[in-house]
Amino acid sequence: MSMLFKPGKIGTLELPNRLVRSATAERMADADGRPLPKLKALYQELARGGVGLIISGHMYVHPSGKCHPEMMGIYSDELIPGLAELAEAVHGAGGRIAVQINHGGMQCSPETVKETIAPSAIDADFLKHPPREMPPAEIELLIDAFAQAARRVKEAGFDGVQIHGAHGYLISQFLSPFVNKRSDKWGRGLVGRMRFLRAVCRAVRAEVGPDYPMLIKLGVKDAVDGGMTLEEGMGVMTALESMRLDAVEISAGIGGGRSSSIRKGIRSAADEAYFRPWAQKARKRTRLPIILVGGFRSQRVMEDVLSYGDADFISLCRPLICEPDLPNRMRTGLQERSSCISANLCWAEQEGEGIACKCPLEKLDR
Numbered sequence: 001m002s003m004l005f006k007p008g009k010i011g012t013l014e015l016p017n018r019l020v021r022s023a024t025a026e027r028m029a030d031a032d033g034r035p036l037p038k039l040k041a042l043y044q045e046l047a048r049g050g051v052g053l054i055i056s057g058h059m060y061v062h063p064s065g066k067c068h069p070e071m072m073g074i075y076s077d078e079l080i081p082g083l084a085e086l087a088e089a090v091h092g093a094g095g096r097i098a099v100q101i102n103h104g105g106m107q108c109s110p111e112t113v114k115e116t117i118a119p120s121a122i123d124a125d126f127l128k129h130p131p132r133e134m135p136p137a138e139i140e141l142l143i144d145a146f147a148q149a150a151r152r153v154k155e156a157g158f159d160g161v162q163i164h165g166a167h168g169y170l171i172s173q174f175l176s177p178f179v180n181k182r183s184d185k186w187g188r189g190l191v192g193r194m195r196f197l198r199a200v201c202r203a204v205r206a207e208v209g210p211d212y213p214m215l216i217k218l219g220v221k222d223a224v225d226g227g228m229t230l231e232e233g234m235g236v237m238t239a240l241e242s243m244r245l246d247a248v249e250i251s252a253g254i255g256g257g258r259s260s261s262i263r264k265g266i267r268s269a270a271d272e273a274y275f276r277p278w279a280q281k282a283r284k285r286t287r288l289p290i291i292l293v294g295g296f297r298s299q300r301v302m303e304d305v306l307s308y309g310d311a312d313f314i315s316l317c318r319p320l321i322c323e324p325d326l327p328n329r330m331r332t333g334l335q336e337r338s339s340c341i342s343a344n345l346c347w348a349e350q351e352g353e354g355i356a357c358k359c360p361l362e363k364l365d366r
């Protein structure tokens, strides 16, 4: 009996199966962050392909948090009508869609922001330019920016909101002792470093109301020396229920960019589900539904993770760039394994290109 195609629930949101499209920056937006028509077509294709829940590419909640060119924005009410069209398109194709909201902090590109900001003015090799430390008033402003963005998500008709708390972006920066060196209430120890996330969740919940699905993608461990340890990450995990979240998707934090969260070369079952040990630990710390991402390629491994109870939902990014209809192909027995070879060639390298599978065709077993 397939666990993968059993219905599931995230808060009040009922889903037809356990497959989630993990947030994927599509790079299909104009200079103001408005989605282009090709994004609507992509979401419809994903919905028709049978995935239970689509999570949009990250959208910036404030202009100071635009991570890269062609990122979608959700920083103004003027953007609501264009976003509503996306939600409607997905619903029309029989799908469900949540929006991932984000602020890039120190990880924003020099192409999209004049200066970057962070909890503290740190420097590190992987930063394109060192950030400016945020004063308390700016912290409060951005908490509200997250809340207003979440209100827009709901007003546009989406099925839920996901707060991006992973991959070294602003929330991840607050959680991390590598970046957050503050001595005021927004820093010092895990409770202080968690305060920004807690305040964002409180403000979002106040805007969207008690029943609206509110998810988080959480980086539970940094990939830099002096960063957040797994034990601290599990401390954050334990606190999520009190932040009134409805589900947690597990990933990595600072330094958790392409090399650690988006691993290359997944060839065998042993390479798959690379964050599974973290999910197993998380299970003991929270009663929230767990969404696990990272390297899933075969139905066998997905079913195994679900049947052991290590996660409740399986989240896929690159396999759905490669084959948006993979869920239906698995459900009908046409295909057991994604054709994705995890070469990480799917990024858009030039403006106007958008994400696309660019791996050699002969490798794709279709």
Ligand SMILES: Cc1cc2nc3c(=O)[nH]c(=O)nc-3n(C[C@H](O)[C@H](O)[C@H](O)COP(=O)(O)O)c2cc1C
Residues within 6 Å of the ligand: 022, 023, 024, 025, 026, 056, 057, 058, 100, 164, 166, 167, 217, 251, 261, 262, 263, 293, 294, 295, 296, 315, 316, 317, 318, 319, 346, 347, 348, 355
């Ligand atoms: C092109 C591309 C864009 C991505 N954009 C996002 C994003 O907007 N938000 C996010 O949380 N993760 C993003 N990720 C990370 C994925 O959601 C996922 O965590 C990671 O790729 C591992 O899953 P996979 O092995 O199924 O690809 C992106 C990954 C890729 C390859």
